[in-house]
Structures are given as C-alpha cells and as structure tokens.
Amino acid sequence: MKLKPDEIVQRMWVKDAFTCALGMELLEIDAGRCVLRLRVNDSMTNGFGIAHGGITYSLSDSTMAFASNTHGRIAMSIETSISHVKKVLLGEVLTAESREISRGKTVGRYEVLVTNAAKEVVSVFKGTVLFSQEAWENQR
Amino acid sequence: MKLKPDEIVQRMWVKDAFTCALGMELLEIDAGRCVLRLRVNDSMTNGFGIAHGGITYSLSDSTMAFASNTHGRIAMSIETSISHVKKVLLGEVLTAESREISRGKTVGRYEVLVTNAAKEVVSVFKGTVLFSQEAWENQR
Amino acid sequence: MKLKPDEIVQRMWVKDAFTCALGMELLEIDAGRCVLRLRVNDSMTNGFGIAHGGITYSLSDSTMAFASNTHGRIAMSIETSISHVKKVLLGEVLTAESREISRGKTVGRYEVLVTNAAKEVVSVFKGTVLFSQEAWENQR
Amino acid sequence: MKLKPDEIVQRMWVKDAFTCALGMELLEIDAGRCVLRLRVNDSMTNGFGIAHGGITYSLSDSTMAFASNTHGRIAMSIETSISHVKKVLLGEVLTAESREISRGKTVGRYEVLVTNAAKEVVSVFKGTVLFSQEAWENQR
Numbered sequence: 001m002k003l004k005p006d007e008i009v010q011r012m013w014v015k016d017a018f019t020c021a022l023g024m025e026l027l028e029i030d031a032g033r034c035v036l037r038l039r040v041n042d043s044m045t046n047g048f049g050i051a052h053g054g055i056t057y058s059l060s061d062s063t064m065a066f067a068s069n070t071h072g073r074i075a076m077s078i079e080t081s082i083s084h085v086k087k088v089l090l091g092e093v094l095t096a097e098s099r100e101i102s103r104g105k106t107v108g109r110y111e112v113l114v115t116n117a118a119k120e121v122v123s124v125f126k127g128t129v130l131f132s133q134e135a136w137e138n139q140r
Numbered sequence: 141m142k143l144k145p146d147e148i149v150q151r152m153w154v155k156d157a158f159t160c161a162l163g164m165e166l167l168e169i170d171a172g173r174c175v176l177r178l179r180v181n182d183s184m185t186n187g188f189g190i191a192h193g194g195i196t197y198s199l200s201d202s203t204m205a206f207a208s209n210t211h212g213r214i215a216m217s218i219e220t221s222i223s224h225v226k227k228v229l230l231g232e233v234l235t236a237e238s239r240e241i242s243r244g245k246t247v248g249r250y251e252v253l254v255t256n257a258a259k260e261v262v263s264v265f266k267g268t269v270l271f272s273q274e275a276w277e278n279q280r
Numbered sequence: 281m282k283l284k285p286d287e288i289v290q291r292m293w294v295k296d297a298f299t300c301a302l303g304m305e306l307l308e309i310d311a312g313r314c315v316l317r318l319r320v321n322d323s324m325t326n327g328f329g330i331a332h333g334g335i336t337y338s339l340s341d342s343t344m345a346f347a348s349n350t351h352g353r354i355a356m357s358i359e360t361s362i363s364h365v366k367k368v369l370l371g372e373v374l375t376a377e378s379r380e381i382s383r384g385k386t387v388g389r390y391e392v393l394v395t396n397a398a399k400e401v402v403s404v405f406k407g408t409v410l411f412s413q414e415a416w417e418n419q420r
Numbered sequence: 421m422k423l424k425p426d427e428i429v430q431r432m433w434v435k436d437a438f439t440c441a442l443g444m445e446l447l448e449i450d451a452g453r454c455v456l457r458l459r460v461n462d463s464m465t466n467g468f469g470i471a472h473g474g475i476t477y478s479l480s481d482s483t484m485a486f487a488s489n490t491h492g493r494i495a496m497s498i499e500t501s502i503s504h505v506k507k508v509l510l511g512e513v514l515t516a517e518s519r520e521i522s523r524g525k526t527v528g529r530y531e532v533l534v535t536n537a538a539k540e541v542v543s544v545f546k547g548t549v550l551f552s553q554e555a556w557e558n559q560r
Contacts, residue, residue: 012187018194021183043161046205047152053201053217054158058194065187077193078527079499079548081221081361083389083408085382101404102365106526106550107498109363109404124381124389126406128363128499128548130526218387219359219408221501223529223548225522241544242505246386246410247358249503249544264521264529266546268359268408268503270386292467298474301463323441326485327432333481333497334438338474345467357473361501 003136005029005070011136012069019062022055026066032100034067040092051088059096060112060125067098068108068129072136075108080127088122106131143276145169145210151276152209159202162195166206172240174207180232191228199236200252200265207238208248208269212276215248220267228262246271283416285309285350291416292349299342302335306346312380314347320372331368339376340392340405347378348388348409352416355388360407368402386411423556425449425490431556432489439482442475446486452520454487460512471508479516480532480545487518488528488549492556495528500547508542526551 003011009029013019022044028035038059046052060082068075088094094114101109112125143151149169153159162184168175178199186192200222208215228234234254241249252265283291289309293299302324308315318339326332340362348355368374374394381389392405423431429449433439442464448455458479466472480502488495508514514534521529532545 016187017185018192045157047156049155052158054198057197061193295469296467297463297465298472323437325437327436329435332438334478337477341473
C-alpha cells in the first residue's frame, strides 16, 4: 500500500542523524512540499562568527529531500546550488520552504527559500533530484 | 604587517565552530589553496543512511573559505553549487582539495573536489567569493 | 541626470547584436524588472531538432542584463545557472520574466523563468550580477 | 552496430542549426570528449559591446552535448551553470574543451573550459546530462 507523505518522512527522519543533529524541526509536509525550521546555535558558526554556509545548505537540502520523496518513489539529490544572499547571525531562527518547479518520471526540480524571523530571504537553493523506480512501500 | 596564509586560517579556525564540530582537519594551506580532511561519523547520515549532502557541501565550503582568504583580504562566499557524484558511506574518510580558477580584484572562483580513500571523486563544488577591501591584518 | 529604465535599455539594445540577431522583443521594462519574448526559428535547433540550450540561456541572460542595469549602475553577469525543464520545439514563442531576488551595493541576484505559450515553465535561470560604481549617465 | 563517436556527432551536427549558425568548428572528438572552436563575430555582442554570455554558454553546451552523446546513448542536458570569468572581445577565437567528471548509467557530469588565444580561461561551465535507454544506432 502506498505510503503517505508523513509516513515516508517519518521513515527518513529516523535515519537522518544530521538533520537531527542540527536540530531541524518539521513544520509542514505534503505531496511535493516541505517546511523545516532551524535555530542557529553556537556550534554552527564559521570563521567570521556568522552561520556557516553549510547550515543553510543542509537545511535546504533536507527540505528538498523530504519534499521530493513524498511522491512515493526514492528520490536522490544529484545537483544543487545555493546563493548566500544575507548574513545569518547566531541565535537566528530560519525557516526553509520548498517549491516544486517541475516533476517528471526521472527528474524533479525544487527551489528552497530560507528566510529569517523578519521574513527576509537569506538564501536561495535550487536542486535537482533523480526519481528511482523503487517505491517507498517496498523499502525496509 | 601582512599575515601569512596559515596565520589567517588560524584566526578563522578559532571562530569556526561548525568546521570543528564536523571534525575537519587542515592538511595543507598556501596562498589560494587548501586541503581539508573529514571522517564521516554516525551523526552525519541522511534519510538513506549515507552521508547527508550537507557534509560534502560544508567540507567544500570551508575549503574554499580558507583558500580564498589566504590572499590577505576578507573573502565571503556568495554563490556555490555542488554535484553529488557518488554516494558516501558511514566511516569513509574524505579529502577536499581546492583549485583557484580565477582571481580578480572583486571576485574569485574556486573548484573543490572531494575524493574518498580510493581517490574516487564523490562531489564537485564550484564557488564564487567576493573580496572585500578589508585586510586581515586590520581585523580583530 | 539619472537615466530612466527604458533609456538605459535603449542604450544597451543598440549595441546588443546578439539579442537582436535572436529576434528578441522587449515586452516590459521597469526598475529591476524585464520581460522579453522570442520565437524559436529554424536556425535555433540543436542536434535533436529541438531548441538549443543556448536559446533559453541567451534569452534569460539578456532578460537579467536589462533588469539589473535599470537601477542606473553598470551591472555585469558573473555567475549563472539554468535548468532545462521542458523541451522547446521549433516555432514556439517563449516569454522570459525576471524576478529580483536580492540587491545589495555590490551584488544582485535574479531569477528568470521562461514559459511557453501554454504557460508551462521550460527553463529556470538564476544569475548573479556585480554592480560597478559607474553610472549609466556617465557612459558614452 | 554501435556507432563511433564521430559518426554520432555527424548525425547530430546536421540537425544542429544553432551550432552551425554560430560558426562552431569541431577540432577533436572521442569517447566522452570534445573540443570546439568559435570566432566571436559582430553579431555576437551584448549591450556592452563584448561577447554576449550566451556565446560562451552555447559553445560550452554544444561541447558537452557532443562529448556526452559519443558513448552511444542519447544524452540530454538537464542542468548547467557557467561562470563568466573574463570578458571576451569581438574577434577573439575561443576554444572549448570538455572533461568528463563522472558517468553512471543514468547521469553524466561534464566540465567545459573556454579559453582565448592567450590560453586564459574566459568561462567555466559545469553540466549534468541524463542518459536515456535509446541507442544512437536505433535512431533515424
């Protein structure tokens, strides 16, 4: 039986140690859509004392991973880019929201915008996933 | 007095909590060039039990950050992309090596290849930094 | 005296032989915003008999160039990416519309969506420009 | 019978009106590898009187298209990025050379460097293609 979006994400989440280690929270999940939240803590800064580029990237990549897998088939990220638009400071709370640009049999494209508490865009992520033929309900 | 590449990286490293938290090691540093190493531990997996895309991204982004700042002026990453070429498994040791593609007064471009122990390329990163007018020796 | 968006684009357009050679038409121009149109003719196909990737790229790049220069300072594209989402056939009429993602003193980011007559997205372009200190009214 | 790299490129070239319209020349072709040349003529400038970004992009995209199709299966570009590193002037002769970063059953990655007559890199292109199951020898 086909799994629902939240059932798929639950299966992913339990293995996703990095998403947990960064303290991400799931705010919304639906077919092709995901919203995550993360608070920038003091283990997340870079050499300038602001959030490391890897923080917004990892948040965006997790958001795309959950969004793209909700359709029921295993989806793997193959190609991504991120523009760092605005500095992110220690203590800021970031929200990442995905938008499904296109979805074919083999390839899906997603945009993920990360915004701060003031609703300012801090990064723009664009990613491509490959949909495999394997269905989530057949995974163990 | 102008700081040397390793002096600049030392100043960055002490603030770079995320680079430390991920256990990155500095293998080589020189003007415009950096090599880092990271071991994939069990807090770094994603929903498929392999390394999260944020791991190779963060490793590559740190490598570019160090490489680009060695020239003596503050350099900030503005635009990056990464291709995930090969799955990275738990326990693998990754090496990231930068190549300076171009460097002008305002803009620098870097490629960072991440390879595994078998010397296979696992990700290809391309990034753009903006050089500010601020010199490292005037920073506190 | 500061030039208006359409005055700047007129000055650009007369030198822009490639934009003209591809038969692009200006539909809208305003501060930070541009809409262009292009018809895919039989000199624009690739080895598969569909529109060459360079067509949607060139259309998107021109759209960003006009949009980003309307603010009055010389803006040059430094970094761009494009996802080819849907095949474009001979004879199709494409519309490219820019969105200003962010604009600072030095760097601007733009997204350009190209759609076909059926309003389907055929490509997604993201680009970064560098704003120089030179004003358009001082150019000859 | 499996077609050779140059036989595949000949079949592509005859349909590739845009590659021809831009005056590209084939210098080298081999499995996974292509070198093309182009002279920047006066129909190729942009609003600043230098080569339009679409010129180096189109040259790079054609180079990747030929390189990736030489393996015998239909390969389509899905995702590309290009860094414009150095201005290209009217009359310059550009050489584009591909490098195969990785090649799997479904996905291939290519880098294309464009250099000028002084061997300076003017643009860096990275692209992803999707390999279909269709073989070139079965095409008409």
